Amino acid sequence: MPGIDECLLEAMRLPGARGAALVDWTSGLALGAVGEFPGGDHEAAAAEAAEVARLTAEQRTFAPDGYGRHDSPDGHDGHDGHDGQAGGGGVADPPVEDLIISNRDSYHVLRFVPTSFDSSVFLHVWLARPDGNLALARIRLGEMAGRLVLG
Template identity: 60%
Template sequence: MSGIDESLLEAMRLPGARGASLVDWISGLALGTVGEAPGEDAEAAAAQAAELARHAAESGILAPARGAPATDKEPPVEDLIVTTADSYHLLRFVSTPFDSTVFLHLWLDRADGNLALARIRLAELAERLVLG
C-alpha cells in the first residue's frame, strides 16, 4: 500500500517519465503532482486531462460492455492512452473504496518511454494506492 507521494515518485522511476499526477476527474483538481507538467502548468494540465477522463468515463460507447454497469467503486474505464508526436499520456483510473473519481496521469517522453511497461506499472501502482 502506497500513499499519493510515494506512488507518484515510483511512477517517475519509469523510463522516459516526465511528470505524474493524481487527478480528480470530477473537479479537475490535482491531488498530487511530481516532475514536469504538460504546458508547464500543473493545474491546467490536470483540468484538461480530467475533462478527457470525464468524457471517457461518462461515455456510453466506452462504458463496460459485459452486461453489468460499473459500480461506484469501480471506474467504468481502465485507462486511456493519448499519443502525440513526442510523448505519451497514460491515464489510469483508480478503484477506491468510496467513489472512484480519480486517475493517475503519467506523461512519458516518446523516445525514451516504454508504453507497455508504463501501462503495467501504472496498473500496479493504482492497485496499491491508498487514499484517505
C-alpha cells in the same frame, strides 16, 4: 501500501517519465503532482486531463459489456451506477481502465484508480516518446493503482 507521494515518485521511475499526477476527474484538481507538465502548469494540465477522463468514463460506449445494464424484473441489476461491483458495497471500479493519448513527442497515460468510495481519481503520467514504454507503463500504473491508499 503507498500513499500519493510514494506512488507518484514510483511513477517517475518509469522509463521516459516527465511528470506524474493524481487527479480528481470530477473537480479537475491535482491531488498531488511531481515533475514537469505540458505548458509548465500542472494545475492546467490536471484540469484538461480531467475533462478528457470524465468524458470518457461517462460514455457507455467505452464501458465493458453489461456495465450498468438494467436486466432484472425490477429494472435494477445490483449495480448502483457508480461502480462495477454488485450491491455497491465493494470497491468502486470505473468503467474504463486507462486512456493512452499520443502525439509526436510524448504519451499521456491516464489510469483510473478503483477506490472504496465513488471512484473519481486517475493517475496521469506524461512520458517522452523516445524513451517511454507504453506496455510497461500500463502494467506498472495498474499495479500502483491497486496499491494506492487514499484517505
